[in-house]
Amino acid sequence: MKNGQVRNGTTLVAALLVMALAFLGGSTASAHHSAAMFDQTKSVKLEGTVKQFQWTNPHTWLTVTVQDEGGLVVDWSVEMTSPNLLARAGWRPNTVKPGDKITVNISPLRDGSSGGQFVSATLADGRVLKYEGITPAPGTSY
Amino acid sequence: MRTGLIALTVAACVASFAANADPKKDPVDFTGVWWPARGTADFKPDPVLTPEAQKTWDQVRSSMAKGVVPEDSTAACVPPGTPRLMTRVYPIQWIRYDKGYVLIHEYENMLRWFYMDGRKAPTGDDLLPTFNGYSVAHWEDDALVVETTGLKPQSDSGLQVWIQMGVKVTPQLKLVERYRLGPEGKTMEVQLTMTDPDILAKPWVAKKVFELRPNVEIMEFTCLPDENVVTYKADGSTTFKDLQQPK
Numbered sequence: 001m002k003n004g005q006v007r008n009g010t011t012l013v014a015a016l017l018v019m020a021l022a023f024l025g026g027s028t029a030s031a032h033h034s035a036a037m038f039d040q041t042k043s044v045k046l047e048g049t050v051k052q053f054q055w056t057n058p059h060t061w062l063t064v065t066v067q068d069e070g071g072l073v074v075d076w077s078v079e080m081t082s083p084n085l086l087a088r089a090g091w092r093p094n095t096v097k098p099g100d101k102i103t104v105n106i107s108p109l110r111d112g113s114s115g116g117q118f119v120s121a122t123l124a125d126g127r128v129l130k131y132e133g134i135t136p137a138p139g140t141s142y
Numbered sequence: 143m144r145t146g147l148i149a150l151t152v153a154a155c156v157a158s159f160a161a162n163a164d165p166k167k168d169p170v171d172f173t174g175v176w177w178p179a180r181g182t183a184d185f186k187p188d189p190v191l192t193p194e195a196q197k198t199w200d201q202v203r204s205s206m207a208k209g210v211v212p213e214d215s216t217a218a219c220v221p222p223g224t225p226r227l228m229t230r231v232y233p234i235q236w237i238r239y240d241k242g243y244v245l246i247h248e249y250e251n252m253l254r255w256f257y258m259d260g261r262k263a264p265t266g267d268d269l270l271p272t273f274n275g276y277s278v279a280h281w282e283d284d285a286l287v288v289e290t291t292g293l294k295p296q297s298d299s300g301l302q303v304w305i306q307m308g309v310k311v312t313p314q315l316k317l318v319e320r321y322r323l324g325p326e327g328k329t330m331e332v333q334l335t336m337t338d339p340d341i342l343a344k345p346w347v348a349k350k351v352f353e354l355r356p357n358v359e360i361m362e363f364t365c366l367p368d369e370n371v372v373t374y375k376a377d378g379s380t381t382f383k384d385l386q387q388p389k
Contacts, residue, residue, distance in 0.1 A: 032216060032217075032365070033211070033214050033216045033217035034206060034211040034214045034216075034217070034307055036206035036207070036209050036210070036211045037209045037210070037211060038209070039209065057363060057364045057365060057366070058219070058250070058363070058364070058365040082363060084232075084248065084361040084362075084363055085232075087361070088358075109209070110208070110209030111209065
């Protein structure tokens with residue numbers, strides 16, 4: 001697959017854990033544009049490796065490489081809020097780094113492409129990342 | 143460059159504030175950084191539209207229900223313009239200077255000026271269309287009443303500017319905002335009244351609340367098309383710019 005290319009991941013979505021959680025649009029308030037392309041009634045859990053975290057305006061982007069049970073490797077593009085709102089909540093450009101093992105919950109794109117809107121993430125060290133802030137791993141103090 | 147413009151504006155405000163005592167006669171002081179209260183993103187309730195405008199609303203809203211929003215020009219970095227700028231969930235700094243207030247919006251570092259020196263807004267060809275229009279303001283008791291005209295309906299590249307997705311900005315749009323402080327000056331409430339004979343069958347009245355956040359400082363925020371990772375194409379599909387290799 002071409003680097004960074006977004007491909008139709010309908011079957012992959014089906015293979016992943018798709019839950020019909022009611023989100024009530026918790027993250028739309030910080031959207032720069034209409035968030036209608038994301039299905040906020042659904043949650044997709046991505047377990048993979050960070051390919052890139054782009055600290056860019058007006059949105060930050062997280063690219064996560066996910067391998068499904070069949071061995072298919074797909075890059076997922078996850079849209080996040082602006083650097084300013086993340087920075088105020090304690091995020092920094094290096095909070096997430098390429099190579100980090102990560103679990104990300106997203107509201108998927110309605111068209112089935114391998115992309116979505118960020119909801120929350122957990123890093124391998126146990127830190128939980130949300131728009132509201134970063135929760136330290138259990139048993140640690142910062 | 144925009145940051146430089148803001149710095150100049152702020153410097154000019156500070157300089158002229160000292161030279162003019164008029165602001166001291168204001169019944170209310172809105173100086174400070176204000177953050178939209180939670181749950182006030184869109185203008186509510188929905189507007190009552192003319193039949194033609196209703197068709198646009200139905201079309202855009204049904205497209206949004208399917209997750210397709212090619213019409214949202216803000217995704218292409220077109221400024222939201224006023225009034226939509228007032229729905230952005232970012233802080234706004236109000237600064238009083240001798241001619242009135244200047245509002246520095248964190249959202250795309252947009253600026254609005256409320257002229258309070260008694261002038262009238264230009265009319266006809268002298269009223270140049272701009273995304274945030276031309277605003278004159280006056281006091282009515284303890285309310286600051288701001289009237290805005292001259293709003294630009296489209297970007298120079300021809301993309302539509304919206305009051306809210308589904309309701310177009312037209313050259314006839316007039317906005318009247320009434321700002322009041324809440325209890326102990328910790329909140330600010332604005333009632334927005336929009337009129338437009340082409341689009342609105344009756345005035346569209348919405349209310350928004352802002353909270354004073356003394357510890358918040360405005361940050362730089364840009365939207366540059368060549369840095370925007372996502373584009374929404376006319377056929378409704380979503381494409382992502384090729385991402386860079388990790389370093």
